[in-house]
Each structure stands twice: as C-alpha cells, then as structure tokens.
Amino acid sequence: xxxxxxxxxxxxxxxxxxxxxxxxxxxxxxxxxxxxxxxxxxxxxxxxxxxxxxxxxxxxxxxxxxxxxxxxxxxxxxxxxxxxxxxxxxxxxxxxxxxxxxxxxxxxxxxxxxxxxxxxxxxxxxxxxx
Amino acid sequence: xxxxxxxxxxxxxxxxxxxxxxxxxxxxxxxxxxxxxxxxxxxxxxxxxxxxxxxxxxxxxxxxxxxxxxxxxxxxxxxxxxxxxxxxxxxxxxxxxxxxxxxxxxxxxxxxxxxxxxxxxxxxxxxxxxxxxxxxxxxxxxxxxxxxxxxxxxxxxxxxxxxxxxxxxxxxxxxxxxxxxxxxxxxxxxxxxxxxxxxxxxxxxx
Numbered sequence: 251x252x253x254x255x256x257x258x259x260x261x262x263x264x265x266x267x268x269x270x271x272x273x274x275x276x277x278x279x280x281x282x283x284x285x286x287x288x289x290x291x292x293x294x295x296x297x298x299x300x301x302x303x304x305x306x307x308x309x310x311x312x313x314x315x316x317x318x319x320x321x322x323x324x325x326x327x328x329x330x331x332x333x334x335x336x337x338x339x340x341x342x343x344x345x346x347x348x349x350x351x352x353x354x355x356x357x358x359x360x361x362x363x364x365x366x367x368x369x370x371x372x373x374x375x376x377x378x379x380x
Numbered sequence: 381x382x383x384x385x386x387x388x389x390x391x392x393x394x395x396x397x398x399x400x401x402x403x404x405x406x407x408x409x410x411x412x413x414x415x416x417x418x419x420x421x422x423x424x425x426x427x428x429x430x431x432x433x434x435x436x437x438x439x440x441x442x443x444x445x446x447x448x449x450x451x452x453x454x455x456x457x458x459x460x461x462x463x464x465x466x467x468x469x470x471x472x473x474x475x476x477x478x479x480x481x482x483x484x485x486x487x488x489x490x491x492x493x494x495x496x497x498x499x500x501x502x503x504x505x506x507x508x509x510x511x512x513x514x515x516x517x518x519x520x521x522x523x524x525x526x527x528x529x530x531x532x533x534x535x536x537x538x539x540x541x542x543x544x545x546x547x548x549x550x551x552x553x554x555x556x557x558x559x560x561x562x563x564x565x566x567x568x569x570x571x572x573x574x575x576x577x578x579x580x581x582x583x584x585x586x
Contacts, residue, residue: 274449279427282446 289321289367289378297376302351304335310367310378311335313351321367321378322353328360340364391577398582403478407471412569414464419562421457429509431554433547436511461503468496488575495568498561505557508550519553520544 290308297303297319303312309324309332324333324340331344339356340349348357353364370377397403428447430439443450472492475481481489508519523544526532540549576582 275424277448278424278450278453281428281442281448281450 286379289380291372291375291377294371294374294376302335306332308378311340312369312376312378315351319369319371319376321369323365323367325364326360327355327362327364328358333364389573389577391580393580394582395580398580404582405470405474407467407474411464411467411471414460414467415565415569417460418457418464421453421460422558422562424453425457426558431509431551433511433545433550436509436550440510440512461506465499465503468499472496485575485579485581488572488579491568491572491575495565495572498565498568502557502561502565505553505561508544508553509557511545511550516545 289310290305290312292303292312297312297314299314300316301314304324305311306324311322311324313320313322322340324335325331326333326342326344326347328342328345328347331342333340333342333347333349339351340353342348342360345359346357347355347360349360349364350356353366355361355363368379370379425443428439428443428450430436440454443454475489475492504519504522508515523536523540526536526539529535539552540546541552542548
C-alpha cells in the first residue's frame with residue numbers, strides 16, 4: 251500500500267504541475283489586443299439632420315438628433331438577430347422586440363437597451379470605433 | 381519507460397576519479413541545461429516574433445507590453461544565452477586546465493570546439509532579431525569584421541545578400557537562429573555526450 255500511495259502523490263503532483271503549465275501557456279498565448287478598430291467611416295455630409303444611416307453588414311446604425319451623433323449596435327440584445335430600422339422605431343425580425351431611436355426597449359422579449367459605439371469626428375468624417 | 385531510457389544514458393563503466401565534483405563542476409551539463417531553457421523559451425517567443433524589418437521591433441514591444449509573461453520569457457531567453465556562453469567558456473577552460481583534450485579524447489575536444497563556435501554564431505544571429513539600434517550596429521560591425529577573413533566577403537554575401545537589416549538578411553538570420561544552428565548544436569551535443577560515454581567518462585550532468 252505504501253508504494254501505491256507514493257505513486258498517487260506523484261500523480262497528483264504531476265497533474266497540478268501540468269495544469270499550472272497549461273494555464274500559464276494559455277495566458278501567454280492570449281494577449282491583450284489593445285487597438286481600437288474603426289468599424290466604419292462616413293462623410294459628415296451624408297448623415298441627414300435627425301436622420302439615420304443603416305449599415306447592415308457592419309450591424310451598426312449611425313443616428314443624428316440635432317447636434318448629437320451616436321452609433322447604435324443593431325445586434326438584438328435578445329438572441330442576436332440584426333435589427334431592422336424603420337422611420338419610427340427599430341424592430342427585430344426574429345421575435346418582435348422593438349426599440350426606440352435611442353435604443354431603449356419598447357417591447358420585449360429583449361430586456362436590455364442597444365449598446366452604443368463611440369463616434370469620433372475626424373475632419374470631414376464620422377468614425378465609429380469599437 | 382522513462383527511467384529505462386535515462387538508465388541507458390549512463391555509461392556501463394565509469395572511472396572513479398572522474399566522479400569528483402571538483403573535476404568538472406558540472407559546467408558542460410549546466411550549459412546544456414541553459415540550451416534546453418533557450419529551446420523552450422525560444423519556442424514560445426516564436427508565437428509573437430515577426431521576422432520582417434518593419435514588424436520585428438514592434439512585435440517585441442507588443443510582446444513586452446501586452447503579453448502575459450512576455451517580458452519575463454524574453455529576459456529569460458536573453459539571460460540564459462549569456463549564461464550559456466559564459467558556462468561554455470568556463471567549460472572550455474576546465475578542459476584545457478585538466479588536460480582533458482589529450483588522447484584518447486582528442487575527438488571530443490574537436491567536437492567541443494565546434495560546439496563553442498556554433499553557439500557563439502547562434503548568439504550572434506539572435507542578436508539581430510529585435511532590430512533595435514544595438515542589434516543593427518552590432519551586426520553591421522560583425523559583418524565588417526567578417527570581410528577581413530579569407531573568403532569573408534563571400535560568406536558575407538551569403539549571410540546578408542541585401543545588407544544588414546534588410547528583409548532577406550533578417551530572414552536568413554532568423555532561419556539560422558531558430559532552425560539550422562540549434563539543430564546542429566543538438567546533433568553535435570549528442571555526439572559529444574556519446575563520446576564521453578565511450579571514453580568511460582563521467583555520468584550525465586557531471
């Protein structure tokens with residue numbers, strides 16, 4: 251019995267060491283990715299006053315309300331479908347969630363408002379950064 | 381199985397007087413340990429290094445700034461390389477002072493000299509890879525020194541076909557550093573150890 255105890259201790263030791271090694275390796279191989287990605291870049295003149303530009307491919311809508319310009323994610327906070335933008339509200343085709351133009355939930359099943367992306371003004375362009 | 385394999389590395393017969401620690405100071409074994417550390421850390425550094433003149437330095441900065449343990453691994457790699465060269469010089473000195481180069485071990489002396497030269501060359505090729513100012517000018521002066529030797533300019537043309545720090549040269553140094561030279565060092569080391577065993581020399585690691 252003494253012998254088998256010895257080998258169990260060895261086994262557990264090896265296991266802990268290899269798990270720690272694997273963990274460190276995983277951490278080493280997943281670097282912080284610091285850069286901000288420019289999702290899209292739109293000429294200022296293209297965005298009408300109190301209007302919206304919809305980019306279904308990038309799943310972003312660029313909105314303007316007077317002076318305020320903001321970018322709404324068009325990923326439904328319920329199950330991730332791409333939301334349709336209508337003149338009055340934003341409606342998800344999958345389960346009928348609807349949001350107002352600011353991204354606040356009007357009707358479920360979605361329960362969180364749409365996240366906003368940062369909009370940077372650079373020269374004659376609006377840039378949406380992630 | 382592992383133990384049996386390790387057992388086969390031990391010589392069948394060993395001369396008792398060779399076993400004293402003060403005979404070898406484990407210098408060769410320590411140098412080979414440094415080599416193993418270099419291989420392990422180097423393999424991890426490969427995940428982040430980009431061998432092109434524009435990207436090399438930035439990839440090092442990225443490794444040091446944004447990768448967990450990146451700076452530690454790179455420092456370990458660099459320090460181990462310094463240690464390895466120092467240990468090799470001490471090992472060579474020991475072999476000279478104890479007269480271990482004499483018959484019947486003269487072949488191992490030649491192998492050892494080859495290993496020493498290869499390791500210095502390995503360190504030299506690694507020196508360029510970060511592509512900072514130190515790396516660039518150290519390699520530049522090294523290459524100028526090389527042209528003094530006979531056939532030096534010919535060798536230089538092979539090592540740096542488009543000038544120090546240009547894409548093709550960096551790639552060649554990179555390939556030499558991570559593939560050709562380390563493999564040669566490993567192969568020669570095994571021959572070196574085999575000769576020790578044949579000459580009823582010391583146990584592994586002494």
